[in-house]
Amino acid sequence: xxxxxxxxxxxxxxxxxxxxxxxxxxxxxxxxxxxxxxxxxxxxxxxxxxxxxxxxxxxxxxxxxxxxxxxxxxxxxxxxxxxxxxxxxxxxxxxxxxxxxxxxxxxxxxxxxxxxxxxxxxxxxxxxxxxxxxxxxxxxxxxxxxxxxxxxxxxxxxxxxxxxxxxxxxxxxxxxxxxxxxxxxxxxxxxxxxxxxxxxxxxxxxxxxxxxxxxxxxxxxxxxxxxxxxxxxxxxxxxxxxxxxxxxxxxxxxxxxxxxxxxxxxxxxxxxxxxxxxxxxxxxxxxxxxxxxxxxxxxxxxxxxxxxxxxxxxxxxxxxxxxxxxxxxxxxxxxxxxxxxxxxxxxxxxxxxxxxxxxxxxxxxxxxxxxxxxxxxxxxxx
Amino acid sequence: xxxxxxxxxxxxxxxxxxxxxxxxxxxxxxxxxxxxxxxxxxxxxxxxxxxxxxxxxxxxxxxxxxxxxxxxxxxxxxxxxxxxxxxxxxxxxxxxxxxxxxxxxxxxxxxxxxxxxxxxxxxxxxxxxxxxxxxxxxxxxxxxxxxxxxxxxxxxxxxxxxxxxxxxxxxxxxxxxxxxxxxxxxxxxxxxxxxxxxxxxxxxxxxxxxxxxxxxxxxxxxxxxxxxxxxxxxxxxxxxxxxxxxxxxxxxxxxxxxxxxxxxxxxxxxxxxxxxxxxxxxxxxxxxxxxxxxxxxxxxxxxxxxxxxxxxxxxxxxxxxxxxxxxxxxxxxxxxxxxxxxxxxxxxxxxxxxxxxxxxxxxxxxxxxxxxxxxxxxxxxx
Numbered sequence: 001x002x003x004x005x006x007x008x009x010x011x012x013x014x015x016x017x018x019x020x021x022x023x024x025x026x027x028x029x030x031x032x033x034x035x036x037x038x039x040x041x042x043x044x045x046x047x048x049x050x051x052x053x054x055x056x057x058x059x060x061x062x063x064x065x066x067x068x069x070x071x072x073x074x075x076x077x078x079x080x081x082x083x084x085x086x087x088x089x090x091x092x093x094x095x096x097x098x099x100x101x102x103x104x105x106x107x108x109x110x111x112x113x114x115x116x117x118x119x120x121x122x123x124x125x126x127x128x129x130x131x132x133x134x135x136x137x138x139x140x141x142x143x144x145x146x147x148x149x150x151x152x153x154x155x156x157x158x159x160x161x162x163x164x165x166x167x168x169x170x171x172x173x174x175x176x177x178x179x180x181x182x183x184x185x186x187x188x189x190x191x192x193x194x195x196x197x198x199x200x201x202x203x204x205x206x207x208x209x210x211x212x213x214x215x216x217x218x219x220x221x222x223x224x225x226x227x228x229x230x231x232x233x234x235x236x237x238x239x240x241x242x243x244x245x246x247x248x249x250x251x252x253x254x255x256x257x258x259x260x261x262x263x264x265x266x267x268x269x270x271x272x273x274x275x276x277x278x279x280x281x282x283x284x285x286x287x288x289x290x291x292x293x294x295x296x297x298x299x300x301x302x303x304x305x306x307x308x309x310x311x312x313x314x315x316x317x318x319x320x321x322x323x324x325x326x327x328x329x330x331x332x333x334x335x336x337x338x339x340x341x342x343x344x345x346x347x348x349x350x351x352x353x354x355x356x357x358x359x360x361x362x363x364x365x366x367x368x369x370x371x372x373x374x375x376x377x378x379x380x381x382x
Numbered sequence: 383x384x385x386x387x388x389x390x391x392x393x394x395x396x397x398x399x400x401x402x403x404x405x406x407x408x409x410x411x412x413x414x415x416x417x418x419x420x421x422x423x424x425x426x427x428x429x430x431x432x433x434x435x436x437x438x439x440x441x442x443x444x445x446x447x448x449x450x451x452x453x454x455x456x457x458x459x460x461x462x463x464x465x466x467x468x469x470x471x472x473x474x475x476x477x478x479x480x481x482x483x484x485x486x487x488x489x490x491x492x493x494x495x496x497x498x499x500x501x502x503x504x505x506x507x508x509x510x511x512x513x514x515x516x517x518x519x520x521x522x523x524x525x526x527x528x529x530x531x532x533x534x535x536x537x538x539x540x541x542x543x544x545x546x547x548x549x550x551x552x553x554x555x556x557x558x559x560x561x562x563x564x565x566x567x568x569x570x571x572x573x574x575x576x577x578x579x580x581x582x583x584x585x586x587x588x589x590x591x592x593x594x595x596x597x598x599x600x601x602x603x604x605x606x607x608x609x610x611x612x613x614x615x616x617x618x619x620x621x622x623x624x625x626x627x628x629x630x631x632x633x634x635x636x637x638x639x640x641x642x643x644x645x646x647x648x649x650x651x652x653x654x655x656x657x658x659x660x661x662x663x664x665x666x667x668x669x670x671x672x673x674x675x676x677x678x679x680x681x682x683x684x685x686x687x688x689x690x691x692x693x694x695x696x697x698x699x700x701x702x703x704x705x706x707x708x709x710x711x712x713x714x715x716x717x718x719x720x721x722x723x724x725x726x727x728x729x730x731x732x733x734x735x736x737x738x739x740x741x742x743x744x745x746x747x748x749x750x751x752x753x754x755x756x757x758x759x760x761x762x763x764x
Contacts, residue, residue: 017405017406017407017408017741017743018587018741018742018743018744019404019406019743019744019745019746020744020745020746021745021746022401022404022745022746023745023746023747023748024399024401024745024746024747025399025747025748026399026747026748026749026750027747027748027749027750027751028749028750028751028752029751030749031749031751031753040749040751040753042751042752042755043751043752043753043754043755044755044757045757048757049757052757052759053760057760065751067758067760067763068760068763069760069763069764070760070761070763073760088478089475089478089479092474092475092478093471093474093475093478093495096470096471096474096475096495097471097495097498097499098499101498101499102498102502104594105494105497105498105591105593105594106498108494108498108594108597109491109494109495109498112487112490112491112494112597113475113478113479113491113495115487116479116483116484116487116488116490116491117479117480117483120484192746192747192749193744193745193746193747194744195584195585195587195588195742195743195744196588198584198743198744198745199581199584199585199598202577202580202581202584202602203577203581203598203601203602203605204605205400205577205605205607206577206578206602206603206604206605206606206607206608206609206610207605207606207607207610208601208602208604208605208608208610209487209601209604211487211601212486212487212490212600212601212602212604212605213601215490215494215597215598215601216581216585216597216598216599216601216602217598218594219585219590219591219593219594219595219597219598220584220585220588220590220594220598221588222588222590222591222594223585223586223587223588223589223590223594224588224589225587225588225589225740225742226588226590226742227588228588228589228590266742266744267744357399359399359400360400360577360607360608360648361399361400361401361577361580362400362401362402362575362576362577362580362648362649363401363402363403363404363405363406363575363580364401364402364403364404364405364406364574364575365405365406365407365408365409365574365575366405366407366408366409367408367409367410367412367413367422367574368408368409368410369409369410369411369413369422369424369425369447370410370424370425371413371422371425372425373424373425373426375426375427375430375431375434376449377434378435378439378449378450378451378452378455379452381449381450381451381452382451
C-alpha cells in the first residue's frame, strides 16, 4: 500500500508534489482516520464489517449507500451472477498474450477490450455491477491460460469470492478459504483518496466512461508504491525461511539499508485497522505460516523502533494480506490483481459519486524550466 | 479542452473539488500563462515553434529537454520508424472489436495489449518512443477495419504526420495537409497539468509502468470536459450550415441555454495562443470551410460578450482544431484520437519527469457520510 519512506509527516518535510493534506474530493464512502487508526465504510466501523459481512454486502453498501436486507442482497447476487461472461473476443485476446505477461496488464487489457465492445454512455450502477463481476472471470482465465489450462465456466452456486477460487483451480474451495478471502475482499474494498481511487475520479471528472476510469485505476494500483508490492512481503518471508533466521536476516537487511516490506503507511500513524483484522484471519487460515509471519513482524517492529525511532512505522495492510492470500492458495503475482478485484467496488462507487456532483479535476503545475529561449531554425542549429 | 462553465475564476467560486490553483507538480516541459495568453515548451514560445518545427522535433524537445540538430533529428526519426509495427495479436484484437466501438476505446485497448506483451520495467525514453510510434498505427488500423478495409504497412519515406494520413487513406497525402497536421501535432503536444497529463503522472507516481500511465491518460482525454468534444464543434458548424443562418442559429441556441462548443477555458482568460495559430492554419488549409467557421466565431464571441458579460469567454483550442482536422480529411470521431497522437509525447515526457523525482501523489478526501452507525447482522435487517 505504501513505501516505508512515505510515513514522514508533512510537518517535517515540505510538500514535494504528493498532494499531502490537499482535499481532492468529498465522499460519503469511506473515512480513514490515520491517527486514531480507524476505517469507516459509509458509517460502519471496519471492525464491525470484517468477518460478519460478505463482499456482495459491501458492494451493496458502497453502491447504494446502505447495507442490504436479505432480499436486496439476493437481488444483487443474481445481477452479479448474470455478468460473469467471458466474451469470445476477450478470451482470444487473453490467449494471444504471452504467458509471461503480468496479470495486472492482462486484467487492464481485458477490462479495456470488454468495455470497448460493451459499454457506452455515462457511468451507471448497472455498469459498476457488470465490470466488477468480470474481474475474477478475466483474472482466472488468464491464470489458467498461462498455465496451459482452459478457462472454466463460473459455478452457478458460488458467490464472488468462492467462484474466483473455483475458476482458478476447478475445485470448489474449502469453507475457511472462502471466508478468509471474503473478509480480505471486504477489508480492501475502499480506502479514502488512495492513488488508484483518485486516478479513477480524475478520469471520471472529464466525463469519460466508467471503463476508462477503472482501467486507469488498475494501472495505478499496479505500482509498487500503491498496491503492487504485497508479493514482496511473501518473497521476504520465503527468504527468511525460519523463525530462527529471522533476527539475523532482518538486522542484515537494515544494515544494508534495505526496505523491510509491509511496514509504514502514508496516512496511518498507528496500526492500520485492516492489518489487525488480517492478522487474525491469517492466524486462522494457516497457523504454521502465521507463526513465522508473526515472529518476523514482532522482530521487525522492534528493530525499526530501535533503528528509526520516532518514525512510527507500523505493520501495514500489505503484510498480512500477503500471508492470507498465500494461505488460500494464490500465487504471489495474483495478490495485487486480487486486491483489484476487491477495490473495484470502491473505484466504481467513487466514479458514481464523482459524476453525481462533478467538477473537472485540473490542478496546476509550477514551471521550473528555461524561459525566453531564442528559437533557431534546424538548419542553423549546431 | 474544456467546458464553457469552467472559466469562472477561483475568486468567484469556492473550490468544489477541481484542485484549481493547487500545484500538483513542478515541470520543465511547458508553461501555460493563462492571463498573458502565452504557452511555452521548454523555454520556447509556441508561436516560434508552430509551422517552423515538426512533430518529431517537438518530441525530441520534450523528451531530451532541448531542440535537436539535424543529425539528432534523423536519429530520432529512424527510431520512431523502427517502432511502427502492428503485432498480430493487436491486429486480431482490433479485428474482434465491433465496428461501432469508439476509436478512443480501441486505442486504449490496443496500447494496453501491446504494452502487456512488450513493456516491462521502469519508464524509459526508448519506451516513450515505442509507445508514441504505435499510436497512428493502431488508430489507422482500427479505422480501416471498421470500414471493411485491411490495415496498411507504414510508408518508409513518410514521417509521423504524413504516415498517419497515409495509413488512414492509402494515399500519400498532399503537402499542405501534412504541414497543417504537423503544426496541429506541435501545438497540442503539451499543456501544463491538464487532466490527462495529471492522470499519467498520478499513475506514474505509484511506480507503475509507462503503458499503464499512457492508457490511463487516454481514458482521461476521452472525456468531453477534456479532449473529447472537438467533433461537437464540427457538428455545430454543420448544423449551422451557412453564414446567413449563423446569427439566428446562435441566438436560438443561447436562448435555449445550449452551450456553444469551442469557447472558454479553465486556464486562459484571454485568447488561447494555440487557437490563434490554428485559426491561421485552418485559413490556409481550406478557405471555404474557414469562412463559415470565422463568421460563426465572430458572431459567437459577440453574442457571448453581450449575454454573459465579464465571463471572458474566448475561442479555445477545440474550435479551430475541429476545422483544421476536418480540412485534412479526418472524420469527427478521429479528432480526439488524433489529439492523443500528439499529446502522447507530452504524457510520456511528464511520466519520465515524474519518475525522475518521484513522490506518490496521494491527496486526501473529506468524509461527509454518516458516522457511528450501529451494525446489524443481515438476519436482523429489515
